[in-house]
Amino acid sequence: MLNDKLKDYNIILASASPRRHAFFKEMNMDFEVRLHPVEEVYPDSLKGTEITDYLAKLKAEAFKTQLKEKDILITSDTIVWLDGKAVEKPKDKDDAFRMVKSLSNKTHEVMTSICFTQITGQKVVNTITKVTFKKLTDEEIWYYVNTYEPLDKAGAYGIQEWIGAIGITNIEGSYNNVVGLPTHLLYETLKVIAKD
Numbered sequence: 001m002l003n004d005k006l007k008d009y010n011i012i013l014a015s016a017s018p019r020r021h022a023f024f025k026e027m028n029m030d031f032e033v034r035l036h037p038v039e040e041v042y043p044d045s046l047k048g049t050e051i052t053d054y055l056a057k058l059k060a061e062a063f064k065t066q067l068k069e070k071d072i073l074i075t076s077d078t079i080v081w082l083d084g085k086a087v088e089k090p091k092d093k094d095d096a097f098r099m100v101k102s103l104s105n106k107t108h109e110v111m112t113s114i115c116f117t118q119i120t121g122q123k124v125v126n127t128i129t130k131v132t133f134k135k136l137t138d139e140e141i142w143y144y145v146n147t148y149e150p151l152d153k154a155g156a157y158g159i160q161e162w163i164g165a166i167g168i169t170n171i172e173g174s175y176n177n178v179v180g181l182p183t184h185l186l187y188e189t190l191k192v193i194a195k196d
Helices: 018-026 049-061 093-103 138-147 162-167 175-179 183-195
Strands: 010-013 071-082 085-087 107-118 121-133 168-172
Touching: 010 018, 018 175, 018 183, 049 071, 049 107, 049 121, 071 093, 071 183, 085 093, 093 138, 107 175, 107 183, 121 175, 121 183, 138 162, 162 168, 175 183
Parallel strands: 010 071
Antiparallel strands: 071 085, 071 107, 107 121, 121 168
């Protein structure tokens, strides 16, 4: 359906995330993957979705001179926000343990921004999902950290994995956002772009 509307466009996903690739495939979208690593550094003054908006735009910068007329470049960024601070990806297993423990028995926010870049301009959209964890035991956290791969994930956890199944008691907002991409937002924004 959306593919028909976008048939004249070339969708470029600038992400190495297998979860984001899977979402694009599930949405029956034709797309290509292009990668251009960037150092994800942002000004200290930014808070919440200002950070993800900034980083999603920053990831698009490297491609701007390469875009052609019918290209739509899609970049995105996700952070976990807890107690007024961004929780990044963990450096190692000890860091992952500490991060997941900090989320235990609390509600945090998962924030994602998606940036759509064309040669005619740029549009950024974002969303927030609230996620609540039960009180996790140290044993549960270590089991997760040692059995799964939390090092490539913001906040050191994947909601679709064991820790999500046993630990999450409440979620407000988009589940897919917590997995890695708010697909409803992607769909609605591409529909608007295709109409213009």
